[in-house]
Amino acid sequence: MNSRELAAVIWFGVLVAWALSRRDTREAIGGVVAAALNLRLLLPMLAMAAYVCALIAYAGSPLGLWDATLVADVVAWAIATGLLLFGSATTLFNRPVPFAGSCSRRSA
16 A cells, blocks of 8 residues: 555545544434445445456456456446446436447546
8 A cells, every 4th residue: 555545544534533423424324324235226236346356357367457456446446436337327228318428428
């Protein structure tokens, strides 16, 4: 872990400690955890995690496209970008042309 990652972990810890010091935030966390453990959300997220692990790590490694030094980057992508794209997938079919512009709008 380099110093930038360590600083991010420390600031995240400070933010979590501050959030947990507030009663209303502690009460809201229970609802968030219950929603995240709902099977309708949990199964697709586990499928995404399996996709990331299987395709990127196991298929990319023999081809020289991935190695173990990229674990932190893959985890950061899966948590940040991957979950945001996953969350926006529910609105894809509400458009006249379902996938038009979905990646360009998210990557900008």
